[in-house]
Amino acid sequence: MxxxxxxxxxxxxxxxxxxxxxxxxxxxxxxKVLTFVGINALVVVGLALLFGYAGQVSLGHAGFxxxxxxxxxxxxxxxxxxxxxxIVAAALVAAVGGLLLALPSLRLxxxxxxxxxxxxxxxxxxxxxxxxxxxxxxxxxxxxxxxxVGAFExxxxxxxxxxxxxxxxxxxxVAYNVVRLRPGRAMRALHGSExxxxxxxxxxxxxxxxxxxxxxxxxxxxxxxxxxLVGFISPSIFTLHFSVxxxxxxVLGGTSSIxxxxxxxxxxxxxxxxxxxxxxxxxxxxxxxxxxxTDIYGLSIILVMLFAPGxxxxxxxxxxxxRGRSSMEREAA
Amino acid sequence: xxxLHVDGVTKRFGGLTAVDAxxxxxxxxxxxxxxxxxxxGKSTLFNVLTAYERPDKGTTVFDGRDLAxxxxxxxxxxxxxxxxxxxxxxxxxxxxxxxLVGRHPLTxxxxxxxxxxxxxxxAEERRSREEAERFLxxxxxxxxxxxxxxDLPHGLRRALEIxxxxxxxxxxxxxxxxxxxxxxxxxxxxxxxxxxxxxxxxTLVVVEHDMGLVMExxxxxVVLNEGRKIAEGPPRLxxxxxxxxxxxxxxxxxx
Numbered sequence: 001m002x003x004x005x006x007x008x009x010x011x012x013x014x015x016x017x018x019x020x021x022x023x024x025x026x027x028x029x030x031x032k033v034l035t036f037v038g039i040n041a042l043v044v045v046g047l048a049l050l051f052g053y054a055g056q057v058s059l060g061h062a063g064f065x066x067x068x069x070x071x072x073x074x075x076x077x078x079x080x081x082x083x084x085x086x087i088v089a090a091a092l093v094a095a096v097g098g099l100l101l102a103l104p105s106l107r108l109x110x111x112x113x114x115x116x117x118x119x120x121x122x123x124x125x126x127x128x129x130x131x132x133x134x135x136x137x138x139x140x141x142x143x144x145x146x147x148x149v150g151a152f153e154x155x156x157x158x159x160x161x162x163x164x165x166x167x168x169x170x171x172x173x174v175a176y177n178v179v180r181l182r183p184g185r186a187m188r189a190l191h192g193s194e195x196x197x198x199x200x201x202x203x204x205x206x207x208x209x210x211x212x213x214x215x216x217x218x219x220x221x222x223x224x225x226x227x228x229l230v231g232f233i234s235p236s237i238f239t240l241h242f243s244v245x246x247x248x249x250x251v252l253g254g255t256s257s258i259x260x261x262x263x264x265x266x267x268x269x270x271x272x273x274x275x276x277x278x279x280x281x282x283x284x285x286x287x288x289x290x291x292x293x294t295d296i297y298g299l300s301i302i303l304v305m306l307f308a309p310g311x312x313x314x315x316x317x318x319x320x321x322x323r324g325r326s327s328m329e330r331e332a333a
Numbered sequence: 334x335x336x337l338h339v340d341g342v343t344k345r346f347g348g349l350t351a352v353d354a355x356x357x358x359x360x361x362x363x364x365x366x367x368x369x370x371x372x373x374g375k376s377t378l379f380n381v382l383t384a385y386e387r388p389d390k391g392t393t394v395f396d397g398r399d400l401a402x403x404x405x406x407x408x409x410x411x412x413x414x415x416x417x418x419x420x421x422x423x424x425x426x427x428x429x430x431x432x433l434v435g436r437h438p439l440t441x442x443x444x445x446x447x448x449x450x451x452x453x454x455x456a457e458e459r460r461s462r463e464e465a466e467r468f469l470x471x472x473x474x475x476x477x478x479x480x481x482x483x484d485l486p487h488g489l490r491r492a493l494e495i496x497x498x499x500x501x502x503x504x505x506x507x508x509x510x511x512x513x514x515x516x517x518x519x520x521x522x523x524x525x526x527x528x529x530x531x532x533x534x535x536t537l538v539v540v541e542h543d544m545g546l547v548m549e550x551x552x553x554x555v556v557l558n559e560g561r562k563i564a565e566g567p568p569r570l571x572x573x574x575x576x577x578x579x580x581x582x583x584x585x586x587x588x
Contacts, residue, residue, distance in 0.1 A: 174448040174449075177447050177448050177449070177450050178444055178447045178448050180447075181442050181447040181454060181458060182436075182437065182440050182441075182442040182443075182447065182457075182458075182461075183442065183443060183444045183447050184447070185426070185430055185433055185434050185437075186434065186437060188423060188425065188426055188430075188434075189423050189426070189434040191423075191425070192422070192423030192424055192425055192426060193421040193422065193423060195385070195417060195421045196417070196421030196422060196423060196434075196497075197423075197434070198385075198404075198405040198406055198409075199383070199405065199409065199414065199415055199416075199417070199421065199498065199501075200409065200434045200435050200437045200438070200497065200500075200501060201406045201409035201410055201437045201438030201501055202406055202434070202437050203404075203406045204406070210444055214444065255425070256425065
C-alpha cells in the first residue's frame with residue numbers, strides 16, 4: 001500500500017506541473033504545441049495498452065483519430081448537437097472501428113497484423129477523401145466550433161490546454177489502474193505466450209477485442225479534441241505517416257509502460273519546435289529538425305532497438321533499479 | 334469416483350493418426366501416468382483434452398460434463414489445468430505475476446472495474462497475492478517471487494508453470510513432462526511436490542519419460558504406442574507387460 005501511495009505521488013507531481021504550465025507560459029504558439037503533446041499523449045496511452053502491454057501492433061491509429069475527428073465535426077456542425085455528444089459519438093464510432101480491426105487480429109500476428117492495420121488506416125484515409133458529403137473531401141471540414149459545455153466555451157488556448165490535458169491525464173490514471181490489476185496482467189500474458197494465457201483461463205478473443213476497442217476509443221476522443229481545437233480537419237492529417245509517428249512514440253517509450261510512451265510522445269512532438277520551447281536554440285536547428293523529422297524518428301527507432309530495447313521506460317527502470325540497489329547496500333552497510 | 338472419462342478419442346493430422354481410439358478413466362484423487370515412446374501421441378492427447386486440438390472422433394467427459402465444443406479457457410474454468418512440454422511462461426513478467434495470471438479464472442476484476450478501481454478490486458488483489466504466494470511456497474519458489482520469469486534457473490521453470498496451473502484452482506491437473514531437464518535431487522523434490530498436490534485433493538495425469546518417477550508416484554499407468562493404448566494398469570503389472578516391453582525395446586533410449 002505504501003508503494004502504491006508513493007507511485008500516486010510520482011504521478012501527482014508531474015500532473016501538477018502540467019496543470020500549472022499555462023500560468024507560466026504566455027506564448028500562445030508554445031501553449032498550442034503543448035496542447036498537441038496532450039492530444040498525442042492520449043493516443044499513445046491507448047497504443048501503449050494495445051502494443052506495449054497486449055503486444056498487438058497497429059499502424060492504423062491515425063485512422064481512428066480521423067474517425068473520431070470527422071464524427072465529432074459532423075455531429076456538432078451538421079447535426080448541431082452539443083460538443084459532449086460529439087465526443088461520445090467520436091468515441092463510439094472509433095470503438096466500432098476498433099472492433100472491426102480486432103477481427104483480423106484474432107487470426108494474424110506480428111508483421112501480418114501490422115499490414116492489416118496499415119490497410120485499415122489507408123481505407124480510412126480514402127474514405128475521408130471520397131465520402132465528400134460527410135467529410136468535405138480533400139478540401140476538408142471547416143467551421144468546427146470550440147469545445148463547450150452548456151453556455152461555457154473553451155475559447156482560449158489556456159482553457160483548451162487544460163481540457164486536453166485533463167483528458168490525457170485521466171486516461172493515464174485509468175491506464176495505470178488497468179495495467180496494475182487483473183486485466184493488465186492478462187494483456188501482458190497474451191503478449192508473453194498466447195498458449196500460456198489460454199491455459200490460465202484468459203479468453204484471448206475477448207481480451208484482444210477489448211483492448212482494440214479501448215485503444216481505438218481513446219484515439220477517437222483525441223481526434224475529436226483535435227478537431228475542436230483547430231477548427232479544421234482534412235484527410236492529409238490522418239495519414240499512414242502520422243500512424244507511423246504514433247507507433248514510433250510507443251516503441252521509443254518502451255513496452256509494459258505508460259509513462260515511457262507519454263514521455264516519448266512529448267519528446268517527439270516537441271522536437272520540431274525546439275527553438276520555440278528552449279530559448280537560445282537558433283531557428284535553423286528547428287528548421288533542420290522539422291525537415292528531417294521522419295528520418296530522425298526512423299533513426300531513433302533503429303538506435304533504440306539496437307542499444308536500449310526497453311525504450312525510455314527501460315532506461316527509467318534501470319535508473320530506478322540502480323537507486324533501489326544502492327539504498328539496499330546502504331541499509332546493509 | 335470417476336473424474337475424467339476419455340472415450341475413443343482419435344486425432345489425425347493429414348495421413349497420420351496421432352491418437353487412435355484411446356479410452357481410459359481417471360479416478361478422483363489418483364495419480365495417473367501417461368507413457369510411451371516419442372511420437373506415441375501423449376502430448377496430442379493432452380492438447381485434445383484441453384481443447385487446443387479438436388478430436389476427429391471420441392468424447393471426453395470431465396466430472397459428468399462433455400467437454401466437446403468448449404475452448405481452452407472454458408475448460409480451465411471447469412477445473413482442468415495443464416502445463417506444457419515446452420514451457421509457456423510469461424518471460425517478461427515476474428515469477429509472482431506469472432502465478433497471479435493463473436488466478437484469472439477465479440477472479441472478476443474487468444477493464445472497467447480496474448479503470449475505476451471499483452470497491453472490491455483491492456480486496457480481490459490482496460487475496461490473489463496471498464494465494465499466489467501460497468502456491469509459490471508449495472513448489473519452493475517463494476524466494477524468486479520478484480524476479481522476472483526469464484531469469485529463473487532452468488530447473489525451476491517447470492515448477493513455476495505448476496504453481497501457475499494450481500492457481501487456476503483445478504480439480505484435475507495435466508502435467509506434460511514435469512521432470513524433463515531436472516537432475517536427480519530436483520526430480521526427488523518434484524515427487525514430493527506432486528504428492529502434496531494430490532493431498533490437496535487435486536487429481537493428476539502426468540506425461541513423463543523418467544521411469545523411476547513414473548513407477549514411484551503413479552497409481553495407474555496408461556501406455557501409448559503409435560497413437561494406440563497398448564496397456565493400462567498399476568506400475569508393477571505394466572513393468573512385466575510383454576506389449577510394453579516390446580514397444581520400448583524398439584526405442585531403448587526411452588526405456
